[in-house]
Amino acid sequence: MSFFQDRSARLILIGLAAFLGGLCGFTLGVQSPAAQVSEPIGEFPLPHHVPRQPGGISLRFAMVHDVLHERFARHGKAYYEERNRRARQAIEKEPRSAGRKPSAKYFAAIDDLGVGLDHLGQDDEAVHILRDKLRQQQALRYQGRDLYTTYANLGTFLIHGNFARARNGDPEARRRLREGIALVQKAIEVNPDAHFGRETWQVVTAEFLDAAIDHPDILLDYDLVGDRLRDYVDPSQAGSIHDRREWAFYAPTRVTGDERYENRQEWENARLLRDYITRVGSEHGWREALHRGQTSVVPFDEPSLGIVGMWRLGGGANPHFALALGEIMLRVGQRYIAWCAYERAARLAGRFWPNRRLQEEFTAHCRRRQTVIEEHLAPEEGATLRPRFEAELDYGQHYQQAYEQYEAERIAAGTPLDDPHFYDAFHRQHEPIASPSGPSETYAAARQQVSLVRALPHAVLGAGLLAFVVACGLRLLTRRAPLAPQASGHVEPRTGSAGGRHTLSG
Amino acid sequence: MRPVLTALLTLVTGLVLLVPGARACLNDSDLRTREREFKSDYLDKSRTQPTGSSPDSVSPRPSNGLPLAMTGFGAAFLIGAAVIGARNRTPPPPA
Numbered sequence: 001m002s003f004f005q006d007r008s009a010r011l012i013l014i015g016l017a018a019f020l021g022g023l024c025g026f027t028l029g030v031q032s033p034a035a036q037v038s039e040p041i042g043e044f045p046l047p048h049h050v051p052r053q054p055g056g057i058s059l060r061f062a063m064v065h066d067v068l069h070e071r072f073a074r075h076g077k078a079y080y081e082e083r084n085r086r087a088r089q090a091i092e093k094e095p096r097s098a099g100r101k102p103s104a105k106y107f108a109a110i111d112d113l114g115v116g117l118d119h120l121g122q123d124d125e126a127v128h129i130l131r132d133k134l135r136q137q138q139a140l141r142y143q144g145r146d147l148y149t150t151y152a153n154l155g156t157f158l159i160h161g162n163f164a165r166a167r168n169g170d171p172e173a174r175r176r177l178r179e180g181i182a183l184v185q186k187a188i189e190v191n192p193d194a195h196f197g198r199e200t201w202q203v204v205t206a207e208f209l210d211a212a213i214d215h216p217d218i219l220l221d222y223d224l225v226g227d228r229l230r231d232y233v234d235p236s237q238a239g240s241i242h243d244r245r246e247w248a249f250y251a252p253t254r255v256t257g258d259e260r261y262e263n264r265q266e267w268e269n270a271r272l273l274r275d276y277i278t279r280v281g282s283e284h285g286w287r288e289a290l291h292r293g294q295t296s297v298v299p300f301d302e303p304s305l306g307i308v309g310m311w312r313l314g315g316g317a318n319p320h321f322a323l324a325l326g327e328i329m330l331r332v333g334q335r336y337i338a339w340c341a342y343e344r345a346a347r348l349a350g351r352f353w354p355n356r357r358l359q360e361e362f363t364a365h366c367r368r369r370q371t372v373i374e375e376h377l378a379p380e381e382g383a384t385l386r387p388r389f390e391a392e393l394d395y396g397q398h399y400q401q402a403y404e405q406y407e408a409e410r411i412a413a414g415t416p417l418d419d420p421h422f423y424d425a426f427h428r429q430h431e432p433i434a435s436p437s438g439p440s441e442t443y444a445a446a447r448q449q450v451s452l453v454r455a456l457p458h459a460v461l462g463a464g465l466l467a468f469v470v471a472c473g474l475r476l477l478t479r480r481a482p483l484a485p486q487a488s489g490h491v492e493p494r495t496g497s498a499g500g501r502h503t504l505s506g
Numbered sequence: 507m508r509p510v511l512t513a514l515l516t517l518v519t520g521l522v523l524l525v526p527g528a529r530a531c532l533n534d535s536d537l538r539t540r541e542r543e544f545k546s547d548y549l550d551k552s553r554t555q556p557t558g559s560s561p562d563s564v565s566p567r568p569s570n571g572l573p574l575a576m577t578g579f580g581a582a583f584l585i586g587a588a589v590i591g592a593r594n595r596t597p598p599p600p601a
Contacts, residue, residue: 007594014591018584025580034573057541060548075536108535115534149533156532195541313540314532434547457576464583471587
């Protein structure tokens with residue numbers, strides 16, 4: 001009798017196979033994501049809540065959400081006209097004599113007048129008065145940080161006033177545009193930490209748009225920080241922390257309760273946490289395409305804050321800013337905000353570049369990105385995105401209109417701009433416009449553990465599979481083996497006669 | 507011809523006016539107040555309410571479907587293997 005024909009032997013072999021399969025399955029199961037259990041240990045701020053400088057401002061996603069929906073107060077035309085009138089009065093009142101140092105108020109009034117003119121679209125006059133201010137300061141031997149606002153404002157006015165003409169091929173305007181960029185760079189040199197690094201991103205933006213004058217198609221390849229537009233980004237795989245496991249380990253011990261980090265020592269202790277911030281920009285080919293400017297990856301909060309600052313405190317909505325915010329938010333997994341950024345960018349496509357093809361391709365890119373985001377959301381959530389966006393934007397724009405109208409009425413009523421209660425009545429009538437920070441601003445830290453119970457299904461499947469394969473194999477072998485004679489003696493031998501059957505009996 | 511040229515010129519002028527340079531760093535007497543308000547609007551801890559996406563979390567939610575299916579298939583294979591292994595080969599019927 002063959003070994004395989006013994007039932008007990010077969011069952012022992014199958015049992016061994018089941019054990020071996022179960023062991024393999026269990027080993028695989030323990031390593032599978034299903035077996036990784038996380039035990040919540042608390043909620044902590046995200047690494048980008050640690051500012052770049054002690055006491056500096058740190059990014060909140062609500063800030064990005066709010067600029068995209070215009071949820072912030074903006075001064076109107078009436079405000080700047082009135083302030084310009086007062087600034088001119090202050091400048092005229094200043095007693096002037098050769099060699100006499102003007103008061104700080106005098107130079108501040110020139111800055112106010114220049115900024116006011118810039119807001120009203122009178123950049124050439126703004127440039128003229130700031131050039132005059134620079135000459136006066138240089139004559140008085142002002143140096144370094146004392147020249148900061150002059151460099152920054154003059155550079156900005158030159159950029160604003162000459163960009164459109166430079167793009168249309170005016171070489172003199174192009175020269176002044178580059179002079180403006182160089183002046184803002186000088187402003188950064190003399191005061192590197194001013195305005196949470198916003199000026200750095202102003203230079204990056206201006207250099208990017210300057211490069212686009214020569215090669216407009218760069219606008220369809222990259223956003224202004226160097227994120228590639230043609231690459232697929234899976235928002236479900238992205239997050240604002242680039243190494244979550246390590247962050248979960250460090251966060252409970254390093255993050256303090258004071259998110260403002262006014263205390264330098266606390267900030268020093270926490271600043272290494274910024275290494276965990278997801279980095280963006282300067283993606284493949286960017287360095288070769290731009291030849292200058294920002295050519296390294298940066299923590300995502302830096303360009304985000306820069307753009308938010310330029311949007312709020314500068315010229316407002318801009319398709320290049322909206323696109324860059326969309327690309328950045330997509331890369332840190334903020335799907336809802338990214339979707340809104342693309343929606344806003346697409347709605348601003350007419351201001352992207354004066355070229356119909358570029359505008360159409362830009363809009364198509366925004367729509368493609370939105371489709372990718374929607375694919376990662378529940379269908380019912382995707383359907384609510386546009387109505388929500390429209391309601392939010394409408395709310396923000398109405399707030400800004402009401403704010404400007406209120407300013408105009410108060411000014412017409414003779415209320416001075418420096419009245420500390422100028423806006424009191426407005427704030428009594430309106431809710432605070434800034435969105436409160438939500439759950440996306442916290443990190444739910446958890447301790448990782450392996451659940452052996454969750455590996456059992458893998459073990460059962462492994463055991464079953466291998467046992468079944470072995471059982472089938474044994475069955476095949478048994479079939480091929482010759483059948484052994486039965487031990488009882490009741491053998492029925494075949495005879496040579498056809499169909500004959502003989503029974504051997506006692 | 508002239509109306510066409512006029513229309514084109516208007517369109518180009520309109521587009522040029524519509525496309526602004528990215529406006530940015532303006533330093534005036536209002537800036538400090540604005541930055542202070544900006545900071546307090548967002549860093550004030552008393553203001554919390556859902557905004558944006560869900561929090562960054564490390565806990566993947568386990569799904570029940572797959573483990574159940576794996577266990578079910580595994581058990582079925584085990585039973586099948588036991589039945590096959592336990593069955594003896596029957597001799598062919600006598601001719």
